[in-house]
Amino acid sequence: MTRVTIDPITRIEGHLRIDVDVDGGRVKKAWSSGQMWRGVELILLGRDPRDAWAITQRICGVCTTVHAITSVRAVENALQLEVPLNAQFIRNLIILAHSVHDQIVHFYHLSALDWVDVTSALKADPDKAAALGESLSSWSLNNKHQMRKTHERLKNFVNGGQLGIFTNGYWGHPAMKLSPEVNLMAVAHYLQALEIQRKANKIVSILGSKTPHIQNVDELADFVKNVYLIDVAAVGAFYADWTKIGAGVTNYLAVPDIPMDTKGTKFALPGGFIEGGDLAKFKPITKFGDEYFTKGVEESVKHSWYDYSKAGALHPYKGETKPNYTDFKDDAKYSWLKSPTFYGKVAQVGPLARILCMLAAGHEPTKKYATAALDTVSALAKTKVGLDAMHSTIGRHAARAISCCVQVDMLGDQWTALVGNMAKGDIATFNKPTFPKGEVMGVGFHEAPRGALSHWVVIDDGKIKNYQCVVPSTWNACPRNEKDEPGPYEASLMNTPIADPEKPLEVLRTIHSFDPCIACAIHVTDTESGSAITVQAK
Secondary structure, eight states, X not given: OEEEEEESOOSSBSOEEEEXXXXXXXXXXXXXXXXXXXXXXXXXXXXXXXXXXXXXGGGOSXXXXXXXXXXXXXXXXXXXOOOOHHHHHHHHHHHHHHHHHHHHHIIIIIIGGGTOOTGXXXXXXXXXXXXXXXXXXXXXXXXXXXXXXXXXXXXXXXXXXXXXXXXXXXXXXXXXXXOHHHHHHHHHHHHXXXXXXXXXXXXXXXXXXXXXXXXXXXXXXXXXXXXXXXHHHHHHHHTGXXXXXXXXXXXXXXXXXXXXSSSSOOEEEOXXXXXXXXXXXXXXXXXXXXXXXXXXXXXXXXTBSBOOSSSSOBOXXXXXXXBOOOOOXXXXXXXXXXXXXXXXXXXXOSHHHHHHHHHHTTOXXXXXXXXXXHHHHHHHHTSOOOGGGGSXXXXXXXXXXXXXXXXXXXXXXXXXXXXXXXXXXXXXXXXXXXXXXXXXXXXXXXXXXXXXXXXXXXXETTEEEEEEEEOHHHHHHOOOXXXXXXXXXXXXXXXXXXXXXXXXXXXXXXXXXXXXXXXXXXXXXXXXXXXSOEEEEO
């Protein structure tokens, strides 16, 4: 048995440690450990609830928008405050633009290098790469000039003695299977995505005053549908074996979003819960403050570096944040993340949960793009690939691309809805909150790019008495729960093939497919060794 420790996992937000026991070339047991604690929930105690959104968005340097909107929704829910329709539409535009930006960045800049061998691209024939790209989609930058330019740029990186932004990849790893031409096309799209994602973020900046910390849709749609969706389908076809790896937990939780009325009872994107991967068991979550959602969430700290005043899991309204670090212990406490459950069940959140719930709810735009993605994979793989393939590492990437297509279309819909409502004479954007005497509670939820995000607030005499955030990576990256059941990261790694314990690329592929966001941080550097990452196999 070989223990492999990757600490920290890079190309994510924050500090995540993954340990796996490898035997016979496969993972037999896994541990997911959040390695940092910031205590934002404690900072909020005693403060004016109207300040919560500005503080909670500092939880993360990437997910600022999502924490701001969810915090505002939590306070509004506690006060039963209606939101003017124009305000909903403007918020929706910000949410959708942020999500499109986030999902493009995730695939190309945080995950693609797990599948693309950059050094192999140097062996490619640029003209053949262009022909391949043009055969797959109508994207104008798949031409010979662009592929030759990318090839030359990459060659200059190497001749200069370094790979620049492509440094520290597991190049030449036996799990890398793409041809040189496919690798070159992917590198070209990686570089093009740097410019495209900026255009999405510009929308957030304009509508939210600034970004981060808030604080050309046609071109976006072209890239998302004719590059992003196609590239993910191509990876799925060329790495067909990965449609059978990384499923893990198949209980799926997603919350509805993009509210279309003032009370949060009508949504453009449905949400709910699917147990055991069976879409026929879908149970919808229908409104803000929905009792089905509100009553189902609990968090355990049995394997987390916290203490509760009593045994067992706690509902977020009664949640406690009492840190107690005891070192990493395999069978005891080993993470700063708590362990959420939904009606006692471990649940996976994120784009895969979102897409499956929307398909179960009969959402037509999701059906359209899911069918297009699976058809493209089937054509490239020369075999029929069905919905079951989505329960996998590759499936999470496909779901994120499908979600991005749905959302980029919805950007235009929300703009039309906003302009149309204002044309009727409605220009209201603000309702003044009134804080009652005594105690009120509220929950805000948002289907963030990484999945179901919820903030839970208890307000007493106009001040925050308790505040708990249950974030997507808490659901997915959590340690074992009260019943010692593994969390989604841990479960997804079971039986994963590992070709080389010294270069555990396969672990990175599955973990990156969730898009971990542990907290506000970047790579960690050891000032003595200069090392940015440590991988130990022992």
